[in-house]
Amino acid sequence: MQPDPDKEGASNQQTALFAGGCFWCMEPPFEKLDGVLSVRSGYAGGATENPRYENYARGGHLEVIEVVYDTNRITYNELLETFWRQIDPTDAGGQFADRGSGYTSAIFYANENQRLAAVQSKENLASRGIFTKPLVTPILPASHFYPAEDYHQDYYKKNPIRYQLYRAGSGRENFLKTTWQHVPTVETDKTDMKEDLKKRLTPLQYEVTQKDGTEPPFNNEYWNNKEEGIYVDIVSGEPLFSSTDKYDSGTGWPSFTRPLVADNIVEHTDRRLFMVRTEVRSRQADSHLGHVFKDGPAPTGLRYCINSAALRFVAKDDLEQEGLAEFRHLFDK
Incomplete structure (x- = not known):
């Protein structure tokens, strides 16, 4: 994975790469997070160079988002929690109405710490019993990130009406609401973790x-x-x-x-x-x-x-x- 050169050299900045189907729908939840510095839509995971929207799937690429974040303000684990809440991790054929390999979900790790955190996060999600089917989202080494065309970036801001119609019509909105409406939020989970630590630690x-x-x-x-x-x-x-x-x-x-x-x-x-x-x-x-x-x-x-x-x-x-x-x-x- 190749982060933006202008962002390299700052030790508190790291990059995460997630695939969750349509990248239009994956940008907004991450851009709202305090500590996320930038989110870009793009393609990764394939064998071809410089893929475009017309051919990325044929080259083995997935639609992905690149998230640059400040580790002093947000953790990779918090990004993972946000990621799981945007997708159907039991679907190996795509995401919602978007079918095909280019729309499948994946976590691309940039280093060993991210890999371990992703594995643990996936195991934790499976143990919570939220999904009745096995989790199939793979955890893969990060490959080169290719930014998508300009008109894809922040699509939800440029075309808000069409975006909302697409998001609702794809089935994503209803699935996420039904799946997560009774599951504690990240902040609630943090409170629960603090209570657990009080019991576990001296x-x-x-x-x-x-x-x-x-x-x-x-x-x-x-x-x-x-x-x-x-x-x-x-x-x-x-x-x-x-x-x-x-x-x-x-x-x-x-x-x-x-x-x-x-x-x-x-x-x-x-x-x-x-x-x-x-x-x-x-x-x-x-x-x-x-x-x-x-x-x-x-x-x-x-x-x-x-x-x-x-x-x-x-x-x-x-x-x-x-x-x-x-x-x-x-x-x-």
């Missing part, structure tokens, strides 16, 4: 990860842990740090010179406590982890000062059984 873990708290130094679980293994997010389980990068900073908190998986770490400017610091949060769970400082040892010169309460330690001998075998090589000598 009071300290919840205070640290959800309320940006700080645990006491020298009186926490991992500050002096010298065992070999990796540290994962206490909420999501995403890999964050390794014992191979851990060192004694003398601060009383677990300290690391670098993240284990850089993409799983998000940094924010923190102006609380009358100072400017760089806060560290996890990508998927958005857990508050701690802060990073530029007073660490070589080779990075960085000190990731992390709360033990935000972490769960996985010993090297347990990596395989926890599905983290890819990190075992760090400890093989």
Whole structure:
């Protein structure tokens, strides 16, 4: 996938690619989301170059939308939730009145984090019992995105009457209303998730990860842990740090010179406590982890000062059984 060159280089901007049938109908729900910077209709997934509306399906392409979003304001998981609420994920032959391969649904992932999130989101949707048929929406590696013709972009704004007639006549509007009218919204789901976390986490873990708290130094679980293994997010389980990068900073908190998986770490400017610091949060769970400082040892010169309460330690001998075998090589000598 090729994001807009003007948007590259900003670490808080990422691109998502979704296929949900007619791209006219897929643009509006995403453009309304706070944190979405742009939405473009286009084609992707096929073998031909520069497809047009007249031939994209013959080349194996699908109608897709490219969503550029600010990770500081909206998460990929929230985009996924919006995506599922626009389609029939049980239909392998198209979407609503639009039939054929070019109108089928798909999630195209740009990186491993997006793939894992998409897989988990699909599994969660299946477990909720909203649909009685199997979910057939595939999760595929992103391919080159080709923008559609100008007249397709923001079609719902340029031709509002025709768009509304098409959307209702296609059967999409009625299907989505019938399917989702009694299902909690994203905001309600967030509230439910918070309540679930209160039950699953200790009071300290919840205070640290959800309320940006700080645990006491020298009186926490991992500050002096010298065992070999990796540290994962206490909420999501995403890999964050390794014992191979851990060192004694003398601060009383677990300290690391670098993240284990850089993409799983998000940094924010923190102006609380009358100072400017760089806060560290996890990508998927958005857990508050701690802060990073530029007073660490070589080779990075960085000190990731992390709360033990935000972490769960996985010993090297347990990596395989926890599905983290890819990190075992760090400890093989």
